[in-house]
Amino acid sequence: MVRIVLGGTFESLHAGHSELIKEAFGILKEAGDGVVHIGLTSDEMASGKNHAVSDYISREKMLNDFISGLLSEMNLPADSYLITRLEDSFGPSVSGDYDYIVVSPETRGGAEKINEIRRQNGLSELTVRVVDFVLAEDTIPISTTRIYNGEIDKNGHLQKKK
8 A cells, every 4th residue: 555645735726736636646546555645734834825825624625626526537536535734844744654755846855854854763765756847838837826926827828917
């Protein structure tokens, strides 16, 4: 049984987030059995963002809706994932029984820090899967900040200036 962990705020679930989540479930599908554990940033942690963030319950519902469709597409069981509240940057990844961590290039350093803590605690390192940035039409990575600034939509299409 394979155990995969990833985390984030997942505000305005955009194409970059979708690719991270798809990668995690792709690992699961390949292994044939296991669980994807998603840490979802708490409202308290998300309050430090440089843009508005929906409340935890709304983000959790959006994530569950997206994953439900993905599980159906991939023919995976409904109980192959769990979402828990992240109260700190590392969550259960530093101490839990996991095999993989899925990150973006932006959060790769966090995965390296997690593995450093795991080594110090006598735990095995996680295999780090880095999912490349999804680029917008202007070849700049899609980000929630860019969406909130009105530069692009969730799929990276440039928005017309008013």
